[in-house]
Amino acid sequence: MLTLYGVYRSRATRPLWLLLETGTPFTHVPVIQAYRLPDPAAADAPLHTASPDFLKVNPQGQIPAMQDGDLVLTESLAISLYLARRYGGALGPQDDAEAALMEQWALFAATSVETPALEIMQAPEGAMGEGIVKVASEKLRRPLARLNTHLSGRDWLVGDRFTVADINTAECLRYAQGQTALLAEFPDVDRWLKAAQARPAFQTLWARRVAEPA
Ligand SMILES: N[C@@H](CCC(=O)N[C@@H](CS)C(=O)NCC(=O)O)C(=O)O
Missing domain, CATH: 1.20.1050.10 (Glutathione S-transferase Yfyf (Class Pi); Chain A, domain 2)
Known part of the structure; x- marks a missing residue:
């Protein structure tokens, strides 16, 4: 199962654009930058880059991040290159x-x-x-x-x-x-x-x- 973490207003656009080009099925988890939230510690805060659950995926606390089976990748350009190789066909x-x-x-x-x-x-x-x-x-x-x-x-x-x-x-x-x-x-x-x-x-x-x- 392929999962991409990161809102559209972030460098997640790079892998998201690629996934839209290919039509590859994936789960999108719209993790938002913690600094954009008025109170990241609030009980009703959305999943953000400093959330403990997201830090388990990317301990650096940045988006985008990707999980594909056992492979976890960070760095937007590396994620796009991987997705292109794995699912991109002519891309x-x-x-x-x-x-x-x-x-x-x-x-x-x-x-x-x-x-x-x-x-x-x-x-x-x-x-x-x-x-x-x-x-x-x-x-x-x-x-x-x-x-x-x-x-x-x-x-x-x-x-x-x-x-x-x-x-x-x-x-x-x-x-x-x-x-x-x-x-x-x-x-x-x-x-x-x-x-x-x-x-x-x-x-x-x-x-x-x-x-x-x-
Ligand atoms: N070189 C990284 C940079 C990642 C990055 O800086 N992401 C920003 C959003 S575009 C972020 O998560 N900022 C939140 C933070 O640094 O706390 C990449 O290209 O993926």
């Missing part, structure tokens, strides 16, 4: 070279894209926030240029088809999407990101995320 690797490329793009997204993209999304209003966005945008330009070159003349990152590499990379970059002028500097990235997000599975994911309380 996953078809040979060792594709597996390596999918891992490469996940590591690229995690180490070169996610942090500056999050800095952009979390920047406060005002002059200080503008400074943060400027510095973070500068950090993103080199990975975005690399991504743009790779996507020039291509629709998707690996193997001429939509795969887990697109899901993982697009979800890390999404945090910076509010910077439309930055994205416009990289037209092939912009086109690719919009095409990924136009997919029915992403649209369903987004509708469910929006429907969750902020």
